[in-house]
Amino acid sequence: MLQRLLYVSEIAPGILPLDVQRIQWVSSIRNRRLDLTGMLAVTHRHFAQVLEGAADRLLPVLARIERDGRHARVRVLAHETVAQRRFGQWSMGLIDRYDRSDEAEQLYQAGHVEPQSLPGLFERFFLNPA
Numbered sequence: 670m671l672q673r674l675l676y677v678s679e680i681a682p683g684i685l686p687l688d689v690q691r692i693q694w695v696s697s698i699r700n701r702r703l704d705l706t707g708m709l710a711v712t713h714r715h716f717a718q719v720l721e722g723a724a725d726r727l728l729p730v731l732a733r734i735e736r737d738g739r740h741a742r743v744r745v746l747a748h749e750t751v752a753q754r755r756f757g758q759w760s761m762g763l764i765d766r767y768d769r770s771d772e773a774e775q776l777y778q779a780g781h782v783e784p785q786s787l788p789g790l791f792e793r794f795f796l797n798p799a
């Protein structure tokens with residue numbers, strides 16, 4: 670069963686661009702092995718990540734991500750069963766989204782997203798060039 674999840678977290682203090690590059694590098698290797706795809710967006714205070722793949726592979730990775738000290742308070746905003754991938758060309762794409770910092774903050778505070786808002790949100794955060 671193919672699933673897609675979206676979370677927003679707080680970037681830990683002291684995390685530098687090099688740390689983020691390392692996260693992407695390790696994640697993309699691991700995700701390729703697990704047939705997971707997705708993207709990581711970086712804003713001033715938050716990570717937003719979309720991840721998709723088979724449930725039995727996605728959930729253990731989410732559990733590891735939640736324990737990772739490079740960020741805190743991972744809030745899963747959406748978790749849906751889907752018919753097909755939307756981010757199939759990226760094992761773990763990385764995008765700077767400082768222009769979406771306020772929206773990321775609002776999402777994080779709200780703690781949830783209406784299902785009908787998800788397609789537009791994916792578009793704004795992960796698919797549109799900055």
Ligand SMILES: Cc1cc2nc3c(=O)[nH]c(=O)nc-3n(C[C@H](O)[C@H](O)[C@H](O)COP(=O)(O)O)c2cc1C
Nearest residue numbers: 692696699700709716718730733734737739740761
């Ligand atoms: C923001 C963020 C996103 C991450 N995304 C992934 C991911 O997509 N896939 C993955 O395997 N690990 C991801 N990780 C790394 C995991 O948290 C973990 O470090 C990695 O899976 C290695 O796990 P291990 O140290 O238990 O071996 C991410 C970490 C952070 C902080």
